[in-house]
Amino acid sequence: MKNIAVFASGRGSNFSAIVSAAKKGIFKANISLLVCDNPKAKVLGRAKKANIKIALVKRQDFPSKEKFEAEIIKRLKKEKIELIALAGFMRILSPGFVHKYKNRILNIHPALLPSYKGAQAIKDAFDYGAKVTGVTVHFVDEKTDHGPIILQEAVKIEKTDTFKSLEEKIHKAEHKLYPEAIRLCLEGRLEVRGRKVKII
Numbered sequence: 396m397k398n399i400a401v402f403a404s405g406r407g408s409n410f411s412a413i414v415s416a417a418k419k420g421i422f423k424a425n426i427s428l429l430v431c432d433n434p435k436a437k438v439l440g441r442a443k444k445a446n447i448k449i450a451l452v453k454r455q456d457f458p459s460k461e462k463f464e465a466e467i468i469k470r471l472k473k474e475k476i477e478l479i480a481l482a483g484f485m486r487i488l489s490p491g492f493v494h495k496y497k498n499r500i501l502n503i504h505p506a507l508l509p510s511y512k513g514a515q516a517i518k519d520a521f522d523y524g525a526k527v528t529g530v531t532v533h534f535v536d537e538k539t540d541h542g543p544i545i546l547q548e549a550v551k552i553e554k555t556d557t558f559k560s561l562e563e564k565i566h567k568a569e570h571k572l573y574p575e576a577i578r579l580c581l582e583g584r585l586e587v588r589g590r591k592v593k594i595i
């Protein structure tokens with residue numbers, strides 16, 4: 396079975412959804428490592444509880460981004476990681492890192508890309524007055540929130556929705572969509588041609 400690393404910086408609800416999907420057999424892989432850059436992140440407690448190895452790698456402990464990423468790569472190699480799932484990892488990986496794991500890094504974004512890129516996508520869609528937003532799982536390339544799209548799901552913004560209720564709907568969609576994208580990827584069913592991902 397392949398080894399997956401999840402990268403997260405915060406709450407970790409997607410991390411937990413991925414761990415529980417693996418347990419349920421929705422996809423066949425080991426969640427072997429959590430990579431986290433934030434010692435205060437809630438996701439750390441979730442990983443401990445689930446008995447998953449943690450690599451807590453703090454940017455401020457390294458003189459450069461290159462050295463910070465070199466440490467992460469060392470930890471990934473040690474655990475023989477073949478697939479990376481970014482789940483609220485609030486750092487941009489360098490082109491060198493992305494190249495090393497080309498088409499083996501997935502990211503989840505809480506909007507229908509290319510709309511509402513960035514760190515506050517749910518709020519941005521809500522404040523903009525959008526009627527529809529959603530969730531995107533995509534391969535990571537050198538540009539932020541940009542790589543080839545694997546799966547998307549639309550989420551309606553009803554007039555009764557508050558920011559909080561929208562956030563809940565988005566997370567619910569994320570927790571279903573991300574394991575599904577991981578499954579397709581692990582089963583070798585994603586063919587990437589330029590920007591297009593063909594599901595075979």
Ligand code: GAR
Pocket residue numbers: 403405406407408409410482483484503504505513514515516540566569
């Ligand atoms: C998720 O909504 C994810 O889509 C988002 O961070 C949240 C993490 O929540 N990622 C981005 O905004 C990346 N641009 P979680 O820690 O509960 O999984």
